[in-house]
Amino acid sequence: MNEAPHLTFDPDTPGVSRGHLVVPGGSDRGELSLPVFSLNKGEGPHLLVTGGNHGNELEGPIVARRLIKWLPKEQICGRVIVLPVLNPLAVEAWSRNTPLDGLNLNRVFPGRADGSVTQRIADAVSRVLLPMADTVFDLHSFGPTWDFPPAATTHPIADPDLMARTVRTAEAFKLPLTLVWQHNDTAGMFDIEAQNQSKVFVCAEFGGGTVGADNLAIYEAGVRNALISLRLVEGKAEYPTFRQRKSSQSLETRLSDQLKSPARGIFEPRCSVFDEVNQGDIIGVLHPIDSLTAESTDIRAQGLSIILGIGSGSYVHANEVVALVARPLKL
Amino acid sequence: MNEAPHLTFDPDTPGVSRGHLVVPGGSDRGELSLPVFSLNKGEGPHLLVTGGNHGNELEGPIVARRLIKWLPKEQICGRVIVLPVLNPLAVEAWSRNTPLDGLNLNRVFPGRADGSVTQRIADAVSRVLLPMADTVFDLHSFGPTWDFPPAATTHPIADPDLMARTVRTAEAFKLPLTLVWQHNDTAGMFDIEAQNQSKVFVCAEFGGGTVGADNLAIYEAGVRNALISLRLVEGKAEYPTFRQRKSSQSLETRLSDQLKSPARGIFEPRCSVFDEVNQGDIIGVLHPIDSLTAESTDIRAQGLSIILGIGSGSYVHANEVVALVARPLKL
Numbered sequence: 001m002n003e004a005p006h007l008t009f010d011p012d013t014p015g016v017s018r019g020h021l022v023v024p025g026g027s028d029r030g031e032l033s034l035p036v037f038s039l040n041k042g043e044g045p046h047l048l049v050t051g052g053n054h055g056n057e058l059e060g061p062i063v064a065r066r067l068i069k070w071l072p073k074e075q076i077c078g079r080v081i082v083l084p085v086l087n088p089l090a091v092e093a094w095s096r097n098t099p100l101d102g103l104n105l106n107r108v109f110p111g112r113a114d115g116s117v118t119q120r121i122a123d124a125v126s127r128v129l130l131p132m133a134d135t136v137f138d139l140h141s142f143g144p145t146w147d148f149p150p151a152a153t154t155h156p157i158a159d160p161d162l163m164a165r166t167v168r169t170a171e172a173f174k175l176p177l178t179l180v181w182q183h184n185d186t187a188g189m190f191d192i193e194a195q196n197q198s199k200v201f202v203c204a205e206f207g208g209g210t211v212g213a214d215n216l217a218i219y220e221a222g223v224r225n226a227l228i229s230l231r232l233v234e235g236k237a238e239y240p241t242f243r244q245r246k247s248s249q250s251l252e253t254r255l256s257d258q259l260k261s262p263a264r265g266i267f268e269p270r271c272s273v274f275d276e277v278n279q280g281d282i283i284g285v286l287h288p289i290d291s292l293t294a295e296s297t298d299i300r301a302q303g304l305s306i307i308l309g310i311g312s313g314s315y316v317h318a319n320e321v322v323a324l325v326a327r328p329l330k331l
Numbered sequence: 332m333n334e335a336p337h338l339t340f341d342p343d344t345p346g347v348s349r350g351h352l353v354v355p356g357g358s359d360r361g362e363l364s365l366p367v368f369s370l371n372k373g374e375g376p377h378l379l380v381t382g383g384n385h386g387n388e389l390e391g392p393i394v395a396r397r398l399i400k401w402l403p404k405e406q407i408c409g410r411v412i413v414l415p416v417l418n419p420l421a422v423e424a425w426s427r428n429t430p431l432d433g434l435n436l437n438r439v440f441p442g443r444a445d446g447s448v449t450q451r452i453a454d455a456v457s458r459v460l461l462p463m464a465d466t467v468f469d470l471h472s473f474g475p476t477w478d479f480p481p482a483a484t485t486h487p488i489a490d491p492d493l494m495a496r497t498v499r500t501a502e503a504f505k506l507p508l509t510l511v512w513q514h515n516d517t518a519g520m521f522d523i524e525a526q527n528q529s530k531v532f533v534c535a536e537f538g539g540g541t542v543g544a545d546n547l548a549i550y551e552a553g554v555r556n557a558l559i560s561l562r563l564v565e566g567k568a569e570y571p572t573f574r575q576r577k578s579s580q581s582l583e584t585r586l587s588d589q590l591k592s593p594a595r596g597i598f599e600p601r602c603s604v605f606d607e608v609n610q611g612d613i614i615g616v617l618h619p620i621d622s623l624t625a626e627s628t629d630i631r632a633q634g635l636s637i638i639l640g641i642g643s644g645s646y647v648h649a650n651e652v653v654a655l656v657a658r659p660l661k662l
Contacts, residue, residue: 018623035623058644062599065618065627088620091597091646144475144643147541209541210478211644213600244575266422268393269544287396289419292349292366296396312475313389313542315422 005113005124011038011081011132016072021083023124028100028116032089036129037068037082044078045230048133049223050125051083053106053140053190055090055097059206060139063219074233081132087121096143107188126193135169135200137226138190139219142208148309149273150218150242151177151205152226155186157195166195167331170202171250172229173222176242176274179205179308180252180329202226208309218242249274251326253308259323261286261316262297269310271323277301283323289315301325336444336455342369342412342463347403352414354455359431359447363420367460368399368413375409376561379464380554381456382414384437384471384521386421386428390537391470394550405564412463418452427474438519457524466500466531468557469521470550473539479640480604481549481573482508482536483557486517488526497526498662501533502581503560504553507573507605510536510639511583511660533557539640549573580605582657584639590654592617592647593628600641602654608632614654620646632656 009019017040020033049067051060064084071080085091086105093099103118111122130136142148152170157163171178186192194201206219218240225237239246261267266287277283279301286297305325316322340350348371351364380398382391395415402411416422417436424430434449442453461467473479483501488494502509517523525532537550549571556568570577592598597618608614610632617628636656647653 033621035621037623055646058597058646061597062618062644065597065599068623084623085597085620091620094646145541147543209643210476210539211600212478212641213603216599216644266389266392266396266416268396268547269542272544287393289416289422290364290366292368292399292415310543313393313547315386315389315425 005120005128007036007128009038011040011079014040014042021124021128023120024113026114026117026120032117032121034083034085034088038079039071039075040079041075041077045232046078046132046134047080047230047232048129048136049080049082049139050086050136051139052085052087052091053138055087055093055095056143057141058091059141059211059216059219060204061085061091062211062216063139063206063223066220067223076232076234078230078232080232081129083129086125087118089117106190109188109190109193130194130197130199133199135230136194137202137204137223139204139206141206142309144209145312145314146208146309147269147273147312148205148208149177150175150207150215150222151179152222153179153181153203153205154201155181155191162195162198162200164331166200166202169200169226169229171248172226172237173202173204174225174237174239174248175218175222176245176248178248178250178329179326182252182254184255209312249306250329251306251308252329253324253326257305257325258321259283259299259325261299261318261320261322263318264316265289266313267311267316267322268313271307271310273307273310275307277305277307277325279303283307284310286316299323336451336459338367338459340369342371342410345371345373352455352459354451355444357445357448357451363448363452365414365416365419369410370402370406371410372406372408376563377409377463377465378411378561378563379460379467380411380413380470381417381467382470383416383418383422384469386418386424386426387474388472389422390472390542390547390550391535392416392422393542393547394470394537394554397551398554407563407565409561409563411563412460414460417456418449420448437521440519440521440524461525461528461530464530466561467525468533468535468554470535470537472537473640475540476643476645477539477640478600478604478643479536479539480508481506481538481546481553482510483553484510484512484534484536485532486512486522493526493529493531495662497531497533500531500557500560502579503557503568504533504535505556505568505570505579506549506553507576507579509579509581509660510657513583513585515586540643581660582637582639583660584655584657588636588656589652590614590630590656592630592649592651592653595648596620596646597644598642598647598653599644602638602641604638604641606638608636608638608656610634614638615641617647630654
């Protein structure tokens with residue numbers, strides 16, 4: 001290790017700065033320079049916006065670029081730091097994890113200075129950028145193989161005050177969905193590290209499927225709405241139109257809300273996002289691939305719920321998650 | 332080679348038959364049994380419907396399954412043979428090509444009896460199933476990384492009579508798009524082999540992106556419309572609703588209609604399918620991944636045209652196709 005991670009500029013300088021977050025090299029590869037934008041307008045909230053945590057979720061990097069384009073004209077106070085691509089190695093490979101060490105960046109926080117490249121990225125972000133922010137928006141999506149609505153999400157947080165502030169900030173995106181997500185695979189997430197430092201952290205899940213112009217406008221509107229609520233920019237927050245509706249729901253989902261494939265075969269989705277289903281309703285059908293005489297299997301709802309996400313029609317293995325359901329959020 | 336490819340049943344038997352197309356084993360792997368459905372109602376058209384030619388296009392296998400479900404109640408004459416999954420090895424790997432030999436099934440027709448597994452599948456289809464049909468529908472899609480409308484397509488065909496009949500059959504799907512596609516990578520396509528045998532061959536391109544319930548209903552309606560026009564089933568053909576419109580366009584596209592990325596970087600789509608663009612209009616933007624000071628590059632329309640397909644926002648390499656445009660079809 002030749003040096004400590006650092007920014008190539010001083011973000012306390014008033015106005016716009018552009019430079020890099022330097023992630024020191026290690027035994028697996030040399031130094032990385034991640035492009036960073038900063039706009040300092042003095043007193044006010046300190047926001048960090050990141051994208052490209054997972055390399056096959058390009059909605060975040062594109063929306064971060066758009067934000068960088070209009071912030072100089074519109075930001076009225078505070079400081080916004082934008083890092084569009086946290087993990088360029090994964091983005092260049094269109095891969096969730098880093099090909100070089102096989103690690104998921106969003107499971108190795110706070111990282112290690114003497115670790116492999118993914119751990120060194122997490123370490124640089126945790127030590128250099130995170131202390132500069134009081135609020136963090138990490139821009140994800142559900143990737144190309146799921147239908148999922150544009151959402152602002154959080155996991156449950158033990159501190160009730162931080163939880164309330166986090167849900168309020170997530171709802172300020174005014175995206176079609178605000179989601180509290182309870183699962184047990186949270187060790188090493190960027191969220192946890194930020195919340196341990198008492199910061200408001202919202203994980204945006206910018207839909208699923210193809211990344212197209214119409215949906216990008218919705219995601220951009222969500223970030224703008226959140227910045228308006230933080231009073232970093234002026235304007236009127238509006239619900240964007242998603243599938244002909246201008247509305248928002250706050251839902252919660254648990255591990256037990258996952259619907260899994262009972263066997264391998266071709267999964268045929270029969271529901272769409274935000275459909276309400278009752279116990280026994282067919283959510284999808286599983287077709288065996290090797291026979292036209294064996295019966296197909298219906299995959300049914302376990303109870304009254306709302307379709308949160310549904311897998312794309314594809315070949316699935318036994319026990320693979322094919323749909324997620326949710327219910328109204330009770331805090 | 333232990334035997335010739337064959338069906339495990341006699342499709343001349345009246346009524347429904349279910350069995351397999353046996354693809355003999357070779358040096359790379361043993362015999363394959365591809366599930367086949369047949370419904371013989373005597374005199375009338377002989378139709379062959381295939382899906383799963385490419386393993387990451389599951390729209391076809393799912394629609395073929397639906398067809399098998401309602402044909403017994405609805406078919407009034409002729410014979411329909413359905414093979415939902417041409418290439419199970421590729422489907423199980425969610426891969427365009429066959430992992431075992433790396434071959435694209437749709438580039439090895441008419442296949443080889445003594446070749447690798449992909450070539451043996453093509454050989455079995457060419458020798459056993461193709462002679463049984465006068466019309467073939469091969470159900471493809473544009474895959475998960477493109478926005479593309481539901482379409483019935485053909486390449487230009489030298490024989491003007493066969494070309495006219497093919498376009499008429501493609502238009503009978505009443506999908507949002509009928510497309511004549513001119514490109515030079517047609518050697519070994521299933522289309523060419525079928526057309527060499529003077530058969531009407533329509534390649535359905537069932538959209539792009541996630542395979543969801545709403546779009547599957549459109550694709551199924553397209554196949555039903557085509558069967559109505561062949562008088563295999565009774566009913567009234569109707570334009571399905573795609574993005575709030577019930578309409579259809581007949582377009583043609585050429586190799587020179589591809590728009591390519593000028594460099595590597597993150598592609599941001601700025602247009603949607605069926606948008607009309609004029610020369611100089613921005614279709615997408617290419618962002619460098621390693622700098623926020625270097626300018627992004629606009630990718631612009633070369634002339635008056637209609638957006639046919641646009642790539643999902645993703646990391647692209649130099650010279651990668653990011654959009655396809657088209658113009659009204661003139662026969």
